[in-house]
Amino acid sequence: MGTVEEIQSAIEKLSLSERGRIAKWFNGSEGDDWDKQMSKDFGPGGRYERVSNRVNDEIKRVPLTDLP
Secondary structure, rough: OOHHHHHHHHHOOOHHHHHHHHHHHHHHHHHHHHHHHHHHHHOOOOHHHHHHHHHHHHHOOOOOOOOO
């Protein structure tokens, strides 16, 4: 494995198509990690479960309306 600088240099040498493939892969994996962490934090037993429950209770209590 290389340093960040070595990786950046190698990416710069790739074709535009190859860079696109790397970006698609990287952005996809970032999203998966983010989604997993959000589910863990706001799900049952998570550190923000109470916040999630309060929001859901408020949504049930007060009907939502469309913005103008």
